[in-house]
Amino acid sequence: MSFAWLKHYMPRGIYARAALILLLPVVVVQIVVSVLFAQRHFEGVTVQMADTVEREIRLVLQELADLPADADLQFAVADVADPLDMGVERIPASDLDAPNRRDWDDFSGLVVIRRLSEQVPDIRSFDLTGGATVRLAVASDAGPVAITFDRRRISARNPHQLLVYMVFFSVLTTMVSFIYLRNQLRPIRRLARAAEAFGRGRNMPYTPGGATELRAAGTAFVDMRNRIERQIETRTLMLSGVSHDLRTPLTRMRLSLSMLDDDERKALEQDVDDMQGMIDAFLDFAKGDGEGxxxxxxxxxxxTTVVEDAQRAGQPVTLKEVEGQGTVRLRPLAMRRALDNLVSNAVRYGGRAEVSVRITDKSLRFRVEDDGPGIPEDQRADAQRPFTRLDLARNQDKGSGVGLGLAIATDIARGHGGTLRLGRSSALRGLRADIVIAR
Structure with missing residues (x-):
């Protein structure tokens, strides 16, 4: 039998789930104990006491059976009623048809009424209100009478004490457990915040703590974070060093080319410019999202700044739509470089590009659309990988490129805890690139 449907009703957070694990057994135990207590205490004890009172009532009724209709009941049955601590008096016949009365929370009263009605059919009406006295309307041989006696003779004293103690100590132990639970879950929440911050490109101070297993998980996270930081630093230094070393021969080549004739120099200078663009792309990729x-x-x-800069450079780029307002924690230089790469790709492979921004309470979305050929759905994942060029001939026709534009944008989006999504533009029928970042 599958219990997958239970997942829809389970809380999401670990604190709520731990609280559920803690409270569920307590509630179940309380329910079980309450049911057993009601059966053994309210019913069992009350039935035994009702049977005793039933025999005493029968003695009183036997004494009334031999009396004339006009006899003084209190004097006539005093020898029997007084030792039993019962009161007997005449009542109107209409009182026999009165409804049974009891307090709403008098659960033992239900047992009293049911038991005495079965044992003594002459009892026509019960009045258990007030809690101190029981008043029975009885159709005796001497006429309608009321028999009264102390309620404590037919019900257990203070039957609620066990329930009160149980609820009080359950609440007390639950509060203590919650305090202990909060202290145990605090290291998990700290680890979750540190991991979330690192996933968004922020290095939050974190020291492993808590139980042995949590310390082991925290230590593994710190080691993983250090290895990733070393890898990023190594990649940055390597690409920066290679790019820097290549600038010197390129500069010498430019000086040498300046001495050639114009016809010979033009094609070679174009090659040098392409190499310079590749080096700049390597440097941008090496920086990743680590600027600032x-x-x-x-x-x-x-x-708006990205669009205006593109327009000043003569590129057909417009700011199409702006929705929402507010500020978001970003690395401005890195995010601007990502948008510049998306806009450059859009105008390189299309005739024009449109940029839109959408800000909500939960997310931020930058969208760049173009009217170019787009990217097939089965190749969009490959397009975001470094040094990937889907169509070499087309790329060469459109200008220099090393396949790092989308990779840089993807790297920066991930460094902000977001993602880069590629799709089909419904307005321009070209490529749609969305940078989505959770706020």
């Missing part, structure tokens, strides 16, 4: 610390940034102003 995250800060509160206006995404609309950032996108």
């Amino acid at each position: 610390e995250p800060e509160r940034t206006d995404p609309i102003a950032l996108a």
